[in-house]
Amino acid sequence: MFLVLAVGLALVALCSGGSGGSGQKKTAARRLVVEVSESHCGRGWTRPEPGVQTFDLHNTSDGAAEVYLEDPGSHAVYGEVEGIGPGTTRQLTVRVGKGAYAFMCVPDDADAVTGPTVRVTGGRRGPGAAPVSEHDLIPPALAYQKWVGGGLSTAVRLSADLKDAIDRGDLAAARSAWLPAHLQYERLGAAYDAFGDADGEINGTDAGLADGVHDKEFTGFHRIEYGLWHGESASGLRAPAAALVKALTGLRDSWAQSRMDPAQLGLRAHEILENTVQFELTGRTDYGSGSNLATARANLDGTREVLSRLRPLLTTRYADLPGLDRELTRAGQALDGSRHDGRPAALDRLTRAQRERIDSLLDDLVERLASVATLCDPRRTV
Structure with missing residues (x-):
């Protein structure tokens, strides 16, 4: 319920915002x-x-x-x-x-x-937005679902490369193969709800598991990440790698029969970066690779993909869409600028100024995307 209320209030904030300099006297509502x-x-x-x-x-x-x-x-x-x-x-x-x-x-x-x-009879009204219907959201949802299908095929291929490296005992190659496979999956962020239980198998963490990282229910990318960066042998990683490829392949093969809820597309655009701030920028999902900032960049790319499908609806409804585009670009530049020796930097390699800037930019985007979720929320009229 909290998220619904927070999203609802985003439009109110747009409506009530005034103009003028800091020295201008504000009129009480x-x-x-x-x-x-x-x-x-x-x-x-x-x-x-x-x-x-x-x-x-x-x-x-x-x-x-x-x-x-x-x-x-x-x-x-x-x-x-x-x-x-x-x-x-x-x-x-x-x-x-x-x-x-x-x-x-x-x-x-x-x-x-x-x-x-x-x-x-007088004065200037605040901005309004034409309501969006579920029918309006069907074309962008179908277009996004088709794109996700292609992305899953790429994720299967990259994960198979990861499995092959582990199968032949080349853990250095496996560490190199892990990141592109994981980032490819992370770009598909708005579809996670439609992935169902498969998402937990593929990208779950050890949160809530009795034995933590050693629990048999700890599977997927992060299970392999933990092993690759904590000295586990190739023989111990073969089964998790095979299970990852199997889960991704099953998800890809069943995806054509899945149906994303068109009414949730705008909300998912907001949740991608909300989760990024909560989990990636805090390091809570780092199991040794130090790749949280690279994951944040992939999440940013995934947000752009959702927005590109919603853009025809937002162009006439979201007055600050150009500002959102600018802030997405700035956030991408900040994340790209944090690279170290040509590679994505770990969170602990950032200077305090870099970290504060990235946190600020992503927090601002989460607020802006709350307005996207509100504007794309179908409203009952009957």
Whole structure:
């Protein structure tokens, strides 16, 4: 639930942002209680005035609901709040300006209800975004799924090279082969949910396992990584390598029959780098190779792949899409600039300034991509 609320608030932040220098005096938002219910959706907004407005959305019904503030003509959404429980109040802050508005109340188990139209006669309204339907998301989801299928084939081939090196006892070659195989899989980040249990077999960690890195359930890339960088013999790694290739091959062969949920594509674009910040930039997934920054770069590439499929929808909905593109480029340059002797640097080889810069850039991207998740979240209208 927390993630849903955090994503929902991202659009609110866009709507309520003002302009002007730091010396400009800020006007306090006006407060108004608005009812959320099937019979009186939007009741309470009277004498509308332009400017920043905070609505206390009070749910008087007996079930949870989400609320949109929209233009009743174009259906552009100017703010939303999800998961308002019965008898509770949540705030929505937006900048309203010249134009028409109406609240839409969407109960969990009933049809959507649109409240009365309210007209504001002056001022500049904040940015709005046309809602996205699941139908809109089907073409980008199908295009992305096709790309993932090709990526899985490459991952199988590269992992077979890793297995071959281990089978012939050449552990130096195996260490060289491990990274490209792992990075290829990491680029497929938005599909992990559709991979199901196979993802745990292929890329799981020892988190929660009784015997940690020595647990028999510890499998996949990180199991092999641990062995390669902690002196394990080739004979001990042959079975994990064979299991990795088998799991990847099975996933590749079944992928054509899998179906990604189109409604989740925007959220997955956000989660890729959210997980990168949580796991890669903290070193929690380093089992000896020191490749977290290289993995972060692969995750960044994977994020770009998702966004490239969503771009036709975002171009007319996300005003700061050029800014997102610039920040993706800056983050890539920062990660590339951290290389040491031509190879991806380990986290502990970074200077404090380098680490702070990379952390800052990735944190900023996570916030920006939360807006992508919000804008690509299909909204109920009935």
